[in-house]
Amino acid sequence: MKLSNTVQKRYEARARIIKALAHPTRLFMVDELSKGERCVCELRDMVGADISTVSKHLALLKAAGILADDKRGLQVFYRLKTPCVLGIFDCVEKVQQDSRAKRVRCAG
Secondary structure, eight states: OOOOOOHHHHHHHHHHHHHOOHHHHHHHHHHHHHHEEEHHHHHHHHHHHOOOHHHHHHHHHHHHHHHEEEEEEEEEEEEESSSGGGHHHHHHHHHHHHHHHHHHHHHO
C-alpha cells in the first residue's frame, strides 16, 4: 500500500519534530526550559558549548515549533512553546523501564 501525498507529508512533519528532539543537548535544553524561560547565555553556560552551537540547537527547536523566543535588548530569551512535548520524555522513560525490567527477567 502506498501512502497518499497528504499522509506522507503529515508523517514527514512529525519526523522533523522528532529529529529536532533527537540530540542530548536539545533534550536537556527542552527539559530546562520546562522549568521556565532562560536567556541564551544561561543555556550556553549550562550546556558548556559556545554560543553559536547553542544558538543552532535553539533555532532548530524553534523551527520545529517546540520553542518560542523573545528578544529583550541584546539578549534573547527562550521558552517552551508546546509543553505537551514533555509527554515524549514520559514515554521514553516508560520504554527504558520496560527494557530494564525485561533484561532483569532474562538475566534472572
